[in-house]
Amino acid sequence: MEIENILVVDDEEAIREVVSTMLESKGYHCAVAHNGRVAQDQIKKATPDLILSDMIMPEMDGIKLLEWVRQYDPDVPVIMVTAIHDISTALEAIRRGAYDYILKPFEKDQLFLGVGRALQHRRLVIDNRNYQIDLEKKVRDRTERLETALDQLERSYDDTLEALGSALDLKDAETEGHCQRVTAFCISIAKTMPVPDQYLPILARAAFLHDIGKMAIPDKILRKPGPLDDAEKVIMRTHCEIGYNTLTRVPFLREAADIVLAHHEFFDGTGYPRGLRGEQVPLAARIISIPNTFDAMLSDWPGGGIQFARG
Numbered sequence: 001m002e003i004e005n006i007l008v009v010d011d012e013e014a015i016r017e018v019v020s021t022m023l024e025s026k027g028y029h030c031a032v033a034h035n036g037r038v039a040q041d042q043i044k045k046a047t048p049d050l051i052l053s054d055m056i057m058p059e060m061d062g063i064k065l066l067e068w069v070r071q072y073d074p075d076v077p078v079i080m081v082t083a084i085h086d087i088s089t090a091l092e093a094i095r096r097g098a099y100d101y102i103l104k105p106f107e108k109d110q111l112f113l114g115v116g117r118a119l120q121h122r123r124l125v126i127d128n129r130n131y132q133i134d135l136e137k138k139v140r141d142r143t144e145r146l147e148t149a150l151d152q153l154e155r156s157y158d159d160t161l162e163a164l165g166s167a168l169d170l171k172d173a174e175t176e177g178h179c180q181r182v183t184a185f186c187i188s189i190a191k192t193m194p195v196p197d198q199y200l201p202i203l204a205r206a207a208f209l210h211d212i213g214k215m216a217i218p219d220k221i222l223r224k225p226g227p228l229d230d231a232e233k234v235i236m237r238t239h240c241e242i243g244y245n246t247l248t249r250v251p252f253l254r255e256a257a258d259i260v261l262a263h264h265e266f267f268d269g270t271g272y273p274r275g276l277r278g279e280q281v282p283l284a285a286r287i288i289s290i291p292n293t294f295d296a297m298l299s300d301w302p303g304g305g306i307q308f309a310r311g
């Protein structure tokens with residue numbers, strides 16, 4: 001452990017000598033000052049770990065020095081040294097922030113006990129503060145790391161979705177870019193509505209993946225140039241449930257899965273697969289159906305208007 005520095009402030013040279021000799025015999029390092037003013041100068045040059053100060057001194061007394069130290073460095077404990085008849089002043093010093101007082105004439109053990117306690121108190125205060133600072137830093141670092149990890153996770157989610165979307169584009173080249181366009185329109189529409197911000201990523205994922213179930217639709221139906229017959233329509237329509245079953249297994253896509261299932265429901269109840277009506281159709285599914293239909297109308301997919309039913 002480092003040697004602790006104690007500043008002994010007393011106008012009587014004999015007392016300064018006796019006290020510092022006693023303390024140095026115990027392994028402390030002592031400096032002395034003969035009044036508060038001189039003590040101030042020394043403290044400014046090198047802050048001690050503890051101050052032992054007489055009460056009555058010329059130029060600047062113990063109480064004034066104490067008040068200054070409390071402002072200058074509240075971590076430095078001050079022990080007031082006082083004569084037995086002056087105990088009320090010592091108590092006043094305690095009220096003003098002195099750590100303790102010691103009565104003159106000194107008893108060696110009493111001095112060591114008081115000094116030991118004050119220094120231990122200071123160490124505890126400093127250790128506690130360092131611990132607090134360290135803890136706050138750790139919390140800040142970990143929060144930062146967590147946020148970075150969450151950002152990366154979010155990005156890798158989106159990369160995964162991109163990959164899924166591209167896989168569908170590969171299979172159904174005729175409708176390439178459909179999911180991206182529907183997503184962009186959905187976000188634009190949602191932003192003009194009272195849709196909470198936290199709903200937007202769910203809407204975006206659902207819009208992007210709304211036709212993912214088409215991965216399981218046979219190519220001869222998916223790419224058929226003409227209108228689908230009734231049996232083919234039945235198969236084509238299963239893409240809603242297939243998409244739902246695929247996505248619902250992924251925890252962060254569960255809400256999007258419900259929307260995917262409902263993306264061909266119509267407000268008037270004539271949609272599929274469940275024939276939901278009005279507000280039974282999730283809001284995001286109602287939003288998706290607008291650009292989904294619109295994009296099909298603008299695209300030159302084979303089959304013309306029939307694509308409304310296919311999209």
Ligand SMILES: [Fe+2]
Nearest residue numbers: 210211310311
């Ligand atoms: Fe669809």
Ligand SMILES: [Fe+2]
Nearest residue numbers: 210211292311
């Ligand atoms: Fe679609």
